[in-house]
Amino acid sequence: MKKLILALVIxxxxxxxASSKSKHDDEQANLDSSSNSDVVQNDNEANGENxxxxxxxxxxxxxxxxxxEEAAAQAAxxxxxxxxxxxxxxxxxxxxxxxxxxxGAYLSEHAERKARAEGNADERGSxxxxxALGQRRAENTKKALVLSGANTDQVETISYGEERPKETGHDxxxxxxxxxxxxxxx
Amino acid sequence: xxxxxxxxxxxxxxxPARAVLDIEVTGAGEHQTPIAIIPFDGENLxxxxxxxxxxxxxxxxGLFKLIDPEGKAPHExxxxxxxxxxNTETLTIGQVTQLTNGRIEVRFRLLDTVTxxxxxxxxxxxxxxxxxxxxxxxxxxxxxKLTGSPGVFSTRIAYVNRLGALNxxxxxxxxxxxxxxxxxxxxxxxxxxxxxxxxSLAYVSFEQGRAMVYSQSLKTQKRILLASFPGSNSxxxxxxxxxxxxxxxxxxxxxxxxxxxxxxxxxxxxxxxESIDTEPTFSPDGSFLLxxxxxxxxxxxxxxxxxxxxxERLTFEGTNNFSPRFSPDGxxxxxxxxxxxxxxxxxxxxxxxxxQILTPGGWEKKPSxxxxxxxxxxxxxxxxxxxxxxxxSDGRVKQRMTPQKGDIREPTWGPFVKQ
Numbered sequence: 001m002k003k004l005i006l007a008l009v010i011x012x013x014x015x016x017x018a019s020s021k022s023k024h025d026d027e028q029a030n031l032d033s034s035s036n037s038d039v040v041q042n043d044n045e046a047n048g049e050n051x052x053x054x055x056x057x058x059x060x061x062x063x064x065x066x067x068x069e070e071a072a073a074q075a076a077x078x079x080x081x082x083x084x085x086x087x088x089x090x091x092x093x094x095x096x097x098x099x100x101x102x103x104g105a106y107l108s109e110h111a112e113r114k115a116r117a118e119g120n121a122d123e124r125g126s127x128x129x130x131x132a133l134g135q136r137r138a139e140n141t142k143k144a145l146v147l148s149g150a151n152t153d154q155v156e157t158i159s160y161g162e163e164r165p166k167e168t169g170h171d172x173x174x175x176x177x178x179x180x181x182x183x184x185x186x
Numbered sequence: 187x188x189x190x191x192x193x194x195x196x197x198x199x200x201x202p203a204r205a206v207l208d209i210e211v212t213g214a215g216e217h218q219t220p221i222a223i224i225p226f227d228g229e230n231l232x233x234x235x236x237x238x239x240x241x242x243x244x245x246x247x248g249l250f251k252l253i254d255p256e257g258k259a260p261h262e263x264x265x266x267x268x269x270x271x272x273n274t275e276t277l278t279i280g281q282v283t284q285l286t287n288g289r290i291e292v293r294f295r296l297l298d299t300v301t302x303x304x305x306x307x308x309x310x311x312x313x314x315x316x317x318x319x320x321x322x323x324x325x326x327x328x329x330x331k332l333t334g335s336p337g338v339f340s341t342r343i344a345y346v347n348r349l350g351a352l353n354x355x356x357x358x359x360x361x362x363x364x365x366x367x368x369x370x371x372x373x374x375x376x377x378x379x380x381x382x383x384x385x386s387l388a389y390v391s392f393e394q395g396r397a398m399v400y401s402q403s404l405k406t407q408k409r410i411l412l413a414s415f416p417g418s419n420s421x422x423x424x425x426x427x428x429x430x431x432x433x434x435x436x437x438x439x440x441x442x443x444x445x446x447x448x449x450x451x452x453x454x455x456x457x458x459x460e461s462i463d464t465e466p467t468f469s470p471d472g473s474f475l476l477x478x479x480x481x482x483x484x485x486x487x488x489x490x491x492x493x494x495x496x497x498e499r500l501t502f503e504g505t506n507n508f509s510p511r512f513s514p515d516g517x518x519x520x521x522x523x524x525x526x527x528x529x530x531x532x533x534x535x536x537x538x539x540x541x542q543i544l545t546p547g548g549w550e551k552k553p554s555x556x557x558x559x560x561x562x563x564x565x566x567x568x569x570x571x572x573x574x575x576x577x578x579s580d581g582r583v584k585q586r587m588t589p590q591k592g593d594i595r596e597p598t599w600g601p602f603v604k605q
Contacts, residue, residue: 126508132441132462158396163374
């Protein structure tokens with residue numbers, strides 16, 4: 001899933017780059033046309049059509065610019081979309097506060113985006129207790145996102161407990177990877 | 187929401203009767219009754235040899251010592267010469283007769299070779315395809331007569347089998363035969379729970395993206411979505427009268443315990459803490475619940491009235507205690523204790539508060555009593571594979587039940603089923 005997001009982000013970035021190149025060309029074209037304003041004004045209908053076409057192009061450019069900016073913002077967040085927890089702990093750790101703030105700020109600036117906090121736990125409990133622990137980790141992550149600017153309606157919380165472990169070893173290296181909340185943008 | 191094709195419900199297929207669980211028994215009861223079981227006359231004509239099934243059943247309890255008949259083969263009481271049997275105390279003989287319409291009749295006798303008396307004389311008839319069921323019924327009768335407790339050879343268990351990316355919810359005989367898959371999907375399945383008369387199974391499925399509680403009829407395969415509130419819906423447990431379930435919901439904050447009618451109506455919240463309250467289970471008389479809570483700072487087991495209110499902490503040993511289940515007589519409860527980095531299965535007596543650890547320790551989780559209170563089923567691991575195991579309630583006899591394929595988890599023992 002993470003690879004898919006990363007791939008989409010990269011595609012968006014590439015598209016954005018392509019758009020900004022053509023935007024630059026159009027800006028140049030606009031400058032050229034305004035310096036020849038006498039010639040252009042002689043033909044009103046042609047001017048009207050050109051103006052409409054230029055406006056449409058400007059709108060498209062603005063949207064492409066916005067998409068590029070969003071893609072850049074998400075690219076900045078994508079590699080850091082998980083927060084981790086010590087054993088049997090569900091509070092956000094100091095070391096993860098920057099990541100959470102970044103996502104919270106992003107959501108605050110993009111009120112239409114929705115995120116999901118997916119909680120997990122390591123296997124050292126019963127499956128039901130671990131489901132509850134994962135849920136509480138997800139809830140605390142949501143609270144921190146809201147404190148950082150997200151709207152409560154923007155964030156859903158779910159838990160997978162110990163049911164979808166990232167690592168399956170009976171050792172701390174695996175357990176540490178599983179004590180985690182993933183912030184995803186479905 | 188788009189339901190992916192990964193959800194497949196398999197109906198009860200006519201599976202060939204083969205062992206899907208490899209069973210290994212260690213230990214012995216305090217007393218082992220010697221019993222000789224002679225192959226029944228006519229049993230070779232059946233695919234399943236009745237005397238073999240009876241022997242496996244009795245052997246697995248650790249309470250019987252099987253005596254070799256050494257070629258002697260009486261089939262009726264009048265053919266038994268008691269002087270031929272000095273090495274045993276009891277003797278089982280029988281006959282299988284094929285009737286019309288694919289039915290068979292099985293007559294058997296349980297004899298006391300010491301007092302030279304007939305302890306049991308029964309005739310059972312059924313469809314030929316029910317040979318194993320008949321054998322289990324006979325084993326139950328022998329067990330009950332000789333130990334004083336009802337046998338559980340005719341009961342069933344439920345569990346989750348994980349093989350590769352697939353999860354299967356399975357119901358099977360208590361010896362692993364007759365596997366019946368209720369649900370097969372890529373998304374996780376948890377917490378199967380038997381209704382009191384064994385007719386339905388409630389469970390947690392993630393098929394819609396998060397934990398929701400379903401209740402499925404074993405006869406019709408029809409199921410209802412019992413709880414799909416925002417957040418996680420989990421830990422179903424049936425009340426002894428079968429009218430309602432306890433479940434755990436997170437839609438009002440942290441994981442809390444609720445009661446809900448079996449049709450999904452009349453939701454009532456009964457725990458009111460800001461901690462994790464989960465794994466509710468009803469007492470046999472329906473008036474109390476045991477549950478796991480970390481309200482005291484760590485996961486421990488508490489007891490509370492089914493009406494809610496004050497919760498008494500019951501466990502004080504080890505680091506954490508999880509997954510409580512009452513014994514059928516209500517006098518004790520079994521649970522999983524986490525201590526020194528390992529999980530153990532333990533039993534605690536309510537009145538004496540004494541704790542008895544029954545297993546050597548490892549990844550031993552999710553214990554449940556057999557309905558006669560004599561055996562405890564739980565999940566464990568051997569060489570990295572999830573398997574089932576049982577331990578007798580006195581800790582003396584142990585069974586390992588290894589699946590041929592996949593890992594097993596979340597086991598639960600079903601109730602007695604009225605014939």
